[in-house]
Amino acid sequence: MDRQQKLVPHLVVDGAAAAIDFYRRAFGAEEVMRMPAEDGRRLMHAELLVHGTKLYLCDYFPEFCGEASGEEKVAPPPVIGGTAVTLHLDVPNCDEAVAKAQAAGATVTMPPEDAFWGDRYARIRDPFGHSWSMAHRLPGAQTG
Numbered sequence: 001m002d003r004q005q006k007l008v009p010h011l012v013v014d015g016a017a018a019a020i021d022f023y024r025r026a027f028g029a030e031e032v033m034r035m036p037a038e039d040g041r042r043l044m045h046a047e048l049l050v051h052g053t054k055l056y057l058c059d060y061f062p063e064f065c066g067e068a069s070g071e072e073k074v075a076p077p078p079v080i081g082g083t084a085v086t087l088h089l090d091v092p093n094c095d096e097a098v099a100k101a102q103a104a105g106a107t108v109t110m111p112p113e114d115a116f117w118g119d120r121y122a123r124i125r126d127p128f129g130h131s132w133s134m135a136h137r138l139p140g141a142q143t144g
Contacts, residue, residue: 077129
């Protein structure tokens, strides 16, 4: 069976180098690589491993995004006024994971609680506007 990851989230952020540092502190991310832009300030591409799963990210390049360039608008959440995606992490301990993310600079948008579907579940917003949820299975909960 091919176990190569088939779907990789690719985040656009304003401040990719700072985002890498945050994801390291908040989620224990490991940096695999980064590719600086020609301007020497922004990153064209970076790859992280978060809990063993690939996560790509890049800086926002407004000069290459939007109607003027003929491209689709791809921008960080603060620029578009929200996000349509929540990234989810299965973690060993939801409360500890939320506390670690909050200490790193995340905003807790839903404190950990025992959810009706059998998980200890919470949500945060990272300093770059991206929504994350995290959970662990409650003891005795049925798996689905």
